[in-house]
Amino acid sequence: MFKKLAPAALLVPCLAAHAQSNVTLYGIVDIGINYLNNAQTGRTASGFKGGHQWAVMDGGTGGLQGSRWGLKGTEDLGGGYKAIFLLENGFNANNGTLxxxxxxxxxxxxxxxxxxxxxxxxxxxxxxVVDFYAPLLAAPQWGGYMAEHPGDLDNASNTRRINNSIKYTSPTMGGFTFAGLYSFGGVAGSFGTNSIWSVGAGYANGPLSIGAGYLNARNPNTSFYGSNPNGGPATTNNLGSAGSATSPQSNPVYAGFASAKSLQIAAIAAAYAIGPATFGVAYSNTRYQDLGSSSGPNPFGYTGTAYFHNAEVNAKWQLTPALLFGAAFDYTKGRGAAGHDGAKYELASLGADYFLSKRTDVYTVAVYEHASGTDSLNQPAVAMITGMTPSTTSNQVAVRVGIRHKF
Incomplete structure (x- = not known):
């Protein structure tokens, strides 16, 4: 997957005789054809209009992995220390945009x-949560973004990265690893405003793997959901409809909770391998605390706390070294603000992945989602497969056939 670009002696001056450096170029290109039914195409006085949708899309929209290229490097500093860096660009292979x-x-x-x-x-x-909990889910192993939890509500598909952060990651000791991260809010006179902190741990030994993570974001509408350029905090305007796959702030799963003073995600997952099969279970709890604060718009007058319970069971079978099958079921139950019932989402996923070589594979993923209850925008919940256009109804089916190449 990686290629050496050049010895660091050609890139930077050596400051000591023992110093050695290297820089590596790597990347992934994932592209495929998506089919989606009941996709919203507009709105009328009586409701949403919909239809079948066919599209060639990058892996970041329903595929196994978003397309990317990156540079990573090390420099020996002596005494057992080394400098490390990583720069990773994400792009859409179907149209070349960032x-x-x-x-x-x-x-x-x-x-x-x-x-x-x-x-x-x-x-x-x-x-x-991304580092320790997410790798044990169906989505990163074989299901891709379509198999992810509704709206990526627990950030297991790392829709949001953490800016301005410092992280410590321990060495692995007896199969155990832990880490902690802190993001500075940068607000003068208020150290905690817009700050984010996260801790996690993992254990892997023989057939057993366990991962757990916790994230706490202050004023998440700005600090967390506003962490990407051109994808800033929610406004009253973009809370007015079910939104689209490209606007997380208008995602009907959680957009109505933009006024939360804090976001808290706690998650744990485990997997156990038996021969060629691996079985996994996972649970996450996502909470939007103190709704009605000044952190974001609150057009529905919400107060209190809204939260989601999410549970997943998954399995994969490595039938041959080149062929893998997977299946998963995910259940999400929300509790709306002010104590009223929230939305419920049920998602079933199937996938197959065939490796043409060590670096190139072809795959297919099919998912079905059913929604019920009342979503965060105070309207009947509609199915919304992660990364896809929301459905006009409570049901939605998505299928993807794709190819992925790593270099």
């Missing part, structure tokens, strides 16, 4: 120091 709201290195951009005691990095980074 991802993550147009950021140059919107996926990751950080620099730090590593040693036998762990590593410390600073910049735009993943939170610990």
């Amino acid at each position: 991802g993550q709201g147009g950021a140059e290195f919107g996926r990751q951009s950080w620099v730090g120091v590593a040693s036998d005691y762990g590593k410390v990095t600073a910049g735009r980074q993943y939170d610990e």
